Amino acid sequence: MEFTFNTYALILIVCGALTLFLSYYVYKKEGGAVRWFGLMMLSNGIWSVAYGFELASSTLDQMKFFTNIEYLGIATLPINWFFFCVELSGQSKWIKSNRNIALFLIVPVITILLEWTNKYHHLHYKALHLSLESDFPMVAIEPGISYRIFTAYFYILLAIGGYLLLVKFRKADAIYKKQNYSILIAALIPWIANISYLLGFRPLGNLDVTPFAFITTILLIFLGIYRFKLFDILPVAREKVLELMQDGFMVLDKHNRVIDYNIAFKKYTGDLKSNEIIGREISEIFPGETFLIKSITENRSGKSELVLQTATGTFDIEADIRYLNENKLNNEATIVKFQDLTNLRHEARKIKEQADELQELNQLKDRIFSIIAHDLRGPLVNLSEVLKMIANDVISIDEFKDILPTLSKDILYTTDLLENILHWSRSQLKGYGINKEYFDLKGMIINEIDYHLPSAKAKDITIIQDVFPGQGVYADMLMIQIVVRNILNNAIKFCNPGSTIEVYATYSRDGHMVLCIKDNGIGMSPEFLANLFDGKSVSSRGTMNEKGTGLGMVVCREFMLRNDGDISATSTLGKGTTFYISIPIEEKILADV
Structure with missing residues (x-):
């Protein structure tokens, strides 16, 4: 292979090689959005290096060879960008299963196969020829149906990813503004570059500036990683932590308006929708909680217990109010944590009821033993003594007849007592059906x-x-x-x-x-x-x-x-x-x- 290196080729090769090296470092750093960003760098690195060697080539066959390599990066770059945006925006449920990822990869795989086998069907390129209009030879293409389908697929993924980022960053806190701007600006650069190329606005002839644009995009995001600690204080991670918390949190500005909250807080707001909470004053959300509102209005930090009556139910709450006016903050803010004590109170009441019930059963048991020891023993002892007296001829038959009604009552009482004790005892057995x-x-x-x-x-x-x-x-x-x-x-x-x-x-x-x-x-x-x-x-x-x-x-x-x-x-x-x-x-x- 023969190469004639020019400025554009060298820029792409050097930047692409650096991107390939950094992609391995970033990929090994963490998982989630960071890993997809590393794969996106890998795709861009392959595209840039191969396109650099294509620009340094002088024959059409050699250019086609490097174009085939380029498509390993071109076809996978939009899908990696899309996955990166999905993870960054907190919608990772879309790509949790391998099946979903495989469905997204169908178009890139087919596109690569069609490009590699184009000479047999010409579906991707209708024609390729060598252009000598610029300072160095370049490939001029006539796109086919497959090329146009992939271009549409390319833009759809870029658009969806950009939309997810835009929606997510609109809801993000002010402390993430620098991160947000760096990513959004970076996302616009490839759009501008590729649209210009497809519309025919090509100041450099047939030179495709899209890989240059993606290099700029990746450098901006890479800058965000280290300059603004993009993935160290990732908004998604912060929100994941808050969403996993069972305690409700809300943040109020100096006018006592809600500027942020987590999912657990939503259950205390009744029928209010998510878009109706932000911007509302605390007095509008909890109109009947005068003590809570007064504590927040007077900037009193501390804990207080209250009962919240909402459309979704009644909650026993411990509200922990923290008023922040430190010099580190540009604006005053109040953070309120709502700890739901309803279940704890219910369990405490249940335990107390069980303890009271157990105490009553123990008292009843003691009473039954007392009855058995006294009331049951007395009639039996009397009967035993009378029988002994009869056997020893101490009393006559007439005397026995006189005391017989009393003995009969004692025996009837004893029978009733034994029956009741037996029935009660059986009812207390766990397996008694x-x-x-x-x-x-x-x-x-x-x-x-x-x-x-x-x-x-x-x-x-x-x-x-x-x-x-x-x-x-x-x-x-x-x-x-x-x-x-x-x-x-x-x-x-x-x-x-x-x-x-x-x-x-x-x-x-x-x-x-x-x-x-x-x-x-x-x-x-x-x-x-x-x-x-x-x-x-x-x-x-x-x-x-x-x-x-x-x-x-x-x-x-x-x-x-x-x-x-x-x-x-x-x-x-x-x-x-x-x-x-x-x-x-x-x-x-x-x-x-």
């Missing part, structure tokens, strides 16, 4: 009334039921049976002779059947009623000195909650008590959300 089914409420009520008729007749108490047949409910029948049994047993216990107990059912609006058990017995005081279902109430004796365990209502409440129901009571001292048992009518269907 329930067997919900549809059953006839009236049939179950009749069976329970029949069970209690002997004890009701003994006190001359009348039980009236008015539950319509066919009223079905959906629950664990055994559990509801235990609840009804406890309430009927209590009603009989606390009714005077000659009283009446009414049992009836009504429908509620929330899809439940409400079973009511009403008596006109001695009733309960408001204090006793308030602690009826939590196990804190002290058991009292019935109208004929019947003993109670104090656990029955705890079991009833536990069973009703587990059946998606409820239980409540109203009572007036001296007039009677009414219990309301709310039972689901149908199976509860959980909708998929």
